[in-house]
Amino acid sequence: MLISFGYLGVRSDHGEDWASFAKNLLGMEACTAAGGGLELRMDERRQRVFVEPGRDESVACTGWEVADARALAKLADRLSDADCPVERGSAALAARRGVRELIVFADPNGNRLEAFWGAEQANRPMQPGRSISGFRTGELGLGHAVLTVASAEAVIPFYRDLLGFKLSDYALRPFRAYFFHLNARHHSFAVVETGNNGFHHLMVELRSLDDVGQAYDLAQQEQDRVGVTLGRHTNDFMTSFYAWSPSGFLVEYGWGGRSIDPESWRACECDYGPSLWGHERSWLPPAKCAEALALRLHAARAGQRAPAHVLAGFHVVMER
Numbered sequence: 173m174l175i176s177f178g179y180l181g182v183r184s185d186h187g188e189d190w191a192s193f194a195k196n197l198l199g200m201e202a203c204t205a206a207g208g209g210l211e212l213r214m215d216e217r218r219q220r221v222f223v224e225p226g227r228d229e230s231v232a233c234t235g236w237e238v239a240d241a242r243a244l245a246k247l248a249d250r251l252s253d254a255d256c257p258v259e260r261g262s263a264a265l266a267a268r269r270g271v272r273e274l275i276v277f278a279d280p281n282g283n284r285l286e287a288f289w290g291a292e293q294a295n296r297p298m299q300p301g302r303s304i305s306g307f308r309t310g311e312l313g314l315g316h317a318v319l320t321v322a323s324a325e326a327v328i329p330f331y332r333d334l335l336g337f338k339l340s341d342y343a344l345r346p347f348r349a350y351f352f353h354l355n356a357r358h359h360s361f362a363v364v365e366t367g368n369n370g371f372h373h374l375m376v377e378l379r380s381l382d383d384v385g386q387a388y389d390l391a392q393q394e395q396d397r398v399g400v401t402l403g404r405h406t407n408d409f410m411t412s413f414y415a416w417s418p419s420g421f422l423v424e425y426g427w428g429g430r431s432i433d434p435e436s437w438r439a440c441e442c443d444y445g446p447s448l449w450g451h452e453r454s455w456l457p458p459a460k461c462a463e464a465l466a467l468r469l470h471a472a473r474a475g476q477r478a479p480a481h482v483l484a485g486f487h488v489v490m491e492r
Contacts, residue, residue: 173247173336176313177360178288179219179235179269180374182419183226189418190223195301197390197397197415198376198425199383202301207268213299214307214376218270218292220314221374229419231371233276233284234317236335237291241273244289247335248275254334261286280327281369283319305380308429308483312357315375315424320366324350327363337361338434341407343442346456346463351407356431358408373414373422380486381411381427388425391415400424403450406442406471409478412451422455430481444471448478 184190187210194200194212200221201213211219224232238244251258261274272290279285300306309315321327328350331337337352340359347366351359364372378384384402391397391413399422400414412426445467453461480487 173238173243173250174236174287174354175239176237176311176355176357177234177315177317178237178271178291179314180221180317181232181235181286182221182223182417183228183230183232184223184419185225185227186229186418187223187225193415193418194221197302197387198423199300199302199304199378199387201299205268211270213294214314215298215309216293218294220309222269231283231419231421233286235269235271235274235286235288237313238287238289240289244273244275244287247287250334251275251277256330256334261288280330281319281321283369283371304378304383305486306378308377308379312355312377313360315377316357316360316362317374318362318364318372320368320370320372321363322365322367322369324348324363324365331361331363338437339439340432340437341439341442343407343446345445345467346460349446353432353434353437355434358430358432371421373424374417375410375412375424375426377410377429378425378427379483384411384413384425384427387415388413399454401450401452403452404448404478405446405451406444406448406476406478407446409481428481444468444474444476448476 191202194202203211205211208225210223212221214220248258259276261276266274270292271288274286274288276286340351340353342350349364351362354360388402397415399416402413404411408429410426410429412424414422414424417423448471
């Protein structure tokens with residue numbers, strides 16, 4: 173029913189910091205919104221991330237795309253039948269979001285979700301804030317969103333059984349994490365069981381590995397900007413690092429995520445933890461960091477390797 177992760181809304185009083193972070197590190201285009209705040213562009217759409225004025229420094233909503241008006245109405249009925257309160261977004265709200273129509277509802281932890289169709293296209297190409305090759309979006313959506321949860325079991329049935337997310341895989345060490353897909357992107361949504369309910373990170377994917385490496389150099393020039401060091405994941409094969417946003421959640425900046433066949437994909441456990449190498453996590457307690465390192469070293473001893481997933485035009489095949 174849902175087809176992709178469409179947009180992310182942030183509530184923050186640090187608009188200037190967000191503009192600088194988005195342009196100078198992430199390479200997005202930052203535009204001033206008509207009613208105040210920021211519209212952040214990544215592709216042909218008017219906005220993929222927006223920042224609204226607010227003092228609580230939080231994620232205001234995640235926006236999930238459906239195919240058309242009929243699909244949106246069907247989803248609204250499905251939510252109502254499951255006793256999940258649904259509101260139809262006003263015309264003014266739809267205009268602010270840059271969509272034709274939307275509905276608003278909440279997950280079991282109170283996180284605001286918006287489902288929409290008819291995203292507005294910009295009337296000119298995106299102008300990156302710094303020199304980058306561009307973001308990998310399109311039918312795959314914005315990227316992925318990850319929640320922290322006190323209990324995975326309390327929220328997974330809502331996303332899986334009601335909204336139709338399909339399990340990609342899961343990790344049980346050094347923390348419990350469950351990854352879900354909607355399309356060919358390995359996962360558009362995930363939950364990490366940390367003991368607290370909140371928003372963990374947004375992932376955006378670049379078209380070139382050099383975009384990520386150059387951003388990593390930039391991030392290391394700022395004190396405490398890097399939240400997770402450069403590394404490579406075991407499940408989606410993404411090479412990435414994580415930066416702290418001005419609102420206190422992480423933004424994963426990655427390259428080389430695998431594509432899957434969503435119809436034939438079979439979920440499995442990530443036996444070697446979430447990362448093949450790197451990804452030292454500053455948010456983990458020391459004991460869990462040690463466990464994560466042990467899993468990575470185990471993967472190395474076992475000779476775990478993953479192929480590079482490269483877009484056409486961004487690789488040269490070596491002879492040997």
